[in-house]
Amino acid sequence: MTSTHGTTKTAGPAVGPTPPEQTTATGQDGNGPQIQAVRRRICELLPPDAVITDHARLRTYECDGLAHYRVTPAVVVLADSVDHVATVVRICAAQRVPFVARGSGTGLSGGALPRADGVLIVTSRMRAIREVLPQDQRAVVEPGVINLDVTKAAAPHGYYYAPDPSSQQICSIGGNVAENSGGAHCLKYGFTANHVTGVEFVAPDGSVVELGGLAPDAPGYDLLGTVVGSEGTLGIATAVTVRLTRKPEGVVTVLAGFPSTDDAGAATSAIIGAGVVPAAIEMMDALAIEAAEAAVHCNYPDGAGAVLVIELDGATVEVQREFDEVERHCREHGAFEFRVARDDVERALIWKGRKSAFAAVGRISPDYIVQDGVIPRTSLPQVLRAIAELSSSSGVRVANVFHAGDGNLHPLVLFDESKPGQGEAAEEVSGKILDLCIEAGGSITGEHGVGIDKSAYMPRMFSDDDLDTMQMVRCAFDPDNIANPGKIFPTPRLCGEVPGRRKGEHPLAVAEVAEIF
């Protein structure tokens, strides 16, 4: 079975011999007394078409976009409403049974991997766009709404929704909120966290709360900012208020061909150094170009060692000036071809190769790992060279596709599962790429999330004290550890151990101190 992006392997290699889906991180007993009680109660309170208990149908939900990990959930709920979600969470809370939220299931870190001993709450039926409020530059949507549909609803008013993960035609806003999704244009416009001003939220005890709203800067703690990107470990968003961005007056998209990734990287640095902040700068190397050509015939420049896709947007006069800068820096750094798209059709053609890159790699390799790591932009040349050395010394091919502007790498590690040892070799290379990112002062994930896939890597980026502090936040929201347990953190924390709890009030209880009179 292939997944959304064709991922068949873990992006971060399993540390230790046991794959996470076979450990306690995903639960072991799908038939214990607690889950049986939960299943009974859910069937009593929810309409029959909202509950799945049949084993064959449950298996449809056994993985998300990271198809390498599979766990059959004990129960699946297809929630219609916030009431459904809250009811199910309350039932789970009463029995301390874990629940996992799932949107479109396109996540690439196994964040929506079910629990064998828990309930999978699917929000894809919650598809109402409740309000489009162009005068307020906001829209209020349910979590199952597809990312691109928000932009479609806003377009008649001259607005759009800025975060654009490459899966935007199928991924849901609820999943975006859980993962703090980015996209090609987050270089200029930021991530989901910068574009969500409020959520209606079901906490792990089943209570329904509003965090934020139409207005920014809600008084009290920024719980909204804490919840966005928490990968479903603090609760479930059941409605999301998003910021709508004014559609830019001018947009210019450029495709530039370079002899090598070093040249393209130098051009990127020169553009940013000149004070230009493009909406996007994307890079593909020769192998990624080869794959894209094979798949979608995007007609990228012949013989290019790397291409840059650069998009500029904003007021037309500024875009024109920035375009001149971009062209100058590209040519000065060896661009031998420089194509400009001036309308939507030409633009779509340029983006086609980039946006299809992950799937296209399937044309040149039967299996591959989509890695997601981040490095400071200035270390791009040395990290790319290190990846190339890793590739040549191991014999594992690596295609590079990435958001060059913000240093977010998506190396595609190619292998053939049918050849003995290749899968393991690919996993090793993929893991070493993450080590390179950490060594360069970067991150183990820029947009795909930690999920179950990279939890073992968290201690390489954060100290025990860092992780312990994050888990104190988790314990404040979810003392029983039932909201998507086993994700993000390598080891669970017993919330009774919270240091300082004996000394004062619960952190949430003092949430109003900053306010008032």
Next chain:
Amino acid sequence: MAVEALIRAGPALTAACDDVSEATGADAVDGVQPAYVGRPGSTAETASLLRAAAEHGLAVVARGAGTKLTWGTPPERVDLVLDLTRMDAVVDHAAGDLVAVAQAGCPIATLQESLASAGQRLAMDETRPGTTLGGGIATNSSGPRRMLNGTFRDLMIGTTVVRADGVIAKSGGRVVKNVAGYDLGKLMTGSFGTLGVVTEAVFRLHPLPAASNVLLAGARDAATLAEMVRAMVHSDVVPTAVEVDWSPAGGGIGVLLEGSAEGVAARTATAGDLLGRAGAAETHVADLPPPSWGRYPEGVLLKVTCALSAVQTVLTEASRLGVTVCGSAGAGVLYGGLPAQRPPDDVRAAVTALRAVCVGTGAASSCSTRQPRSSPQ
């Protein structure tokens, strides 16, 4: 806290930090007198000091330049003021990565000067003269440029915090794009030092614009002013800031445009036309904002946030209540000022009325009150 217990804590504090002294009257926090002031020179020293304070049950208030220390309710008690002004270094500026690392006690203005030499800036405003990064983060203060660039919660990409028990915890990192772990920086932003002490932070930077213009236009009534705000917010001129200033005596709009010289000139002309059509009688253009730009009003300070479409209602209602309003109308974040001499009951009535307006017009958030030291309780 009993005097004997406080005296017993002294040696522990002195052992933890080499700059601890007895507090003076000038160190009072909103009228509450502390016993000690500690000035740590590093994150490690901050941790030692907080650990010692926790062991002795001392109540701690962190302080930067002290420009917003009277915001919110006064503390129930203060035993130790943690003064972070010794930690004022710009630790690192990776210009090629558009990233800077600075200590919490570093004044925003100092950081900006340092960054400007490389043609960059932290796209935040100094809202009170001398304000530090740590104070800005703790109070989530923001100025005019927030409309385009966001606030500390959007621009802080890495945070080092010392917990009340002295444990040092980091989150985020040195890269802009990063979703590993919880974003504790956002939780710290606006938490008024109640969750821990931020000692160091990493910021995303922006290039300094080559040129800028400010358009200033008066408005004859709140409806016209709101119409001018709408004209800017829903235009293609991409303003960095849309500010209003409105009191019962009148007021107007300020629009900041930043970019290239030729771009700013063209956009200024467009914005001027749009403002004229929205009802501006006359528009003045200056290349730099006036000195008072983005500064919070004096007296009793109210933060009033609302949905964008409710700006007109808020302006009208504020006028009726005798509240002077200024701030980022383009973002829906306004600041109300009341003379410090107004009787408390009067202030309370105005706050209650304004809060009802904000909530009634779709804002989940209401207005909160920052009581200045000088005003009568």
